[in-house]
Amino acid sequence: MDPELAGLYALHVLFAGLWTGAVVFVTWAVLPLARDGDLDAQPLESIAGRVKRLSRISAVLLALTGVRMAMVLDYTETTVLFETTRGYLLVGMVTLWLVLMGLVEVGAGKLTDGTGRRKVREPARNARPFLLGATVVAVLLLVDAGLLAAGTL
Template identity: 50%
Template sequence: MVLDTVMTTLHVLVGALWVGSVVFVAGAILPAAVEGALDAAPLEKIADRLVYLSRGSSVVMFLTGGHLAGTRYTIETLTGTGRGHLVLAMLALWLALAALVEVGRSRLVDGLQEKRVRTPAAEVTTVFRVAAVVGILLLVDAGLLASGLALY
């Protein structure tokens, strides 16, 4: 019981931190870079920190989510109930968020290494906005699971 509480708390906190970071980059950092308010070096450092946070969060989310799914669901309940479908949707969204952050960071850094800022930032803004939407959908999914509305 205590282990499940710790795992749930860690899962939710790390997920919220991860999604919040992606939303902040998409909504504040990249628009500032497009406007010319950031130089290449700080923007690259931010992108690197975001990808390290994303990778670390992915590992924590995988371990905690795997524990929670393993103790609360069977294959039948994952594939045959509303709650199980929400868990599977969360897994798909988690993979999409991790992939979008990796792709966005890679494209951004490639452009920044040419000592350009505005164009690479503008080119990856859509990728990060999509990542932010995916992250928000993850939080909505978590809220639906936590609310207990999707019982069967």
């Protein structure tokens, strides 16, 4: 494998895993604590801010490395994108990536809506559907990436 491609792939997978892990952790570990009132507003606000920051950094890095990998692998022609299974997987990945960005932004925003007033239960309830959706999308992205990496399609 080309060293540039290997480096791009490693960075891409690293930040995809970090982003997915952060979203899943907030959804399955932090959100229930906030919903039950077992987490104070200040830590919740800090966690939501960090996951939002990681999401933004990951989104930028995934876009940059993904575009460069597509150029190196010559996936820039529309016939490759819209007439092959790999192309459909790539288009699906970009679509899921955009959806994940939106869900994390909205979910993390809703999670901190009441923290200034020391509220955590209601914001956690409001953020839950968005963060659950983000978790599903993040897992689908990893499945999509696995299918692409396997190269069997």
